[in-house]
Amino acid sequence: MNIARILISLRPSLRWRLARLWSRFVYPRAFASFAPSSTLVSPLRIAGSERITVGESNVFYEGAWLATESGANLQVGSGNYFGHEIHLHAVDDITIGNKCMFTDGVLVSTGAHDPHSDMAVTHRGPTVIGDRVFIGQRAVILGGVKIGDGATIGTGAVVTKDVPAGATVAGVPAKQIR
Secondary structure: HHHHHHHHHOOOOHHHHHHHHHHHHHHHOOOOOOOEOOEEEEEEEEEEHEEEEEEEOOOOOOOEEEEEEOOEEEEEEOEEEEOOOOOEEEEEOEEEEEOEEEOOOEEEEEEEEEEOOOEEEEOOOOOOOOOOOOEEOOOEEEOEEEEEOOOOOOOEEEEEOOOOOOOEOOOOOOOOOO
16 A cells, blocks of 8 residues: 555545534634534634634535624525635625535625725625525625525626526626526
8 A cells, every 4th residue: 555645645534533623612612603513624714703603514625714894794504515715705794595505716705895995895785695506616706695595606607696596697797597
């Protein structure tokens, strides 16, 4: 048996086990609510954890960025999958339903840059993502939109308007294709 193969397969396993320990014992004390059956693996950034609620059986893979600004909340339902390098930034509230799939590199942000100020962020409004929503790789969901249950967001789409339940959208800006 090749020692190098053993070592490279062992490293992700150790990361996962460490993440399970943190998810069971540390995150529930730091977040507003964090179900111990959820797992957050090697986050890139966590800010405003006291305003983040995570339900049962969620998985956040490496590089997650979870942030809330003062006055905003991030609520995550149950049974969701969050791929590598997802970015959830709540300037206004973000609510995510149950059994959704966020593939790698998805950005959900309720803020925007104020063109009249160097550092100011403007509010775009709360974002609500329903149940069983699939969001393709590198898609962007902007603030002030509602995505209905069972919707599909295509890879690289930029969602600027509401998406009806069961609809499929793609493109920049995202338009309904089915």
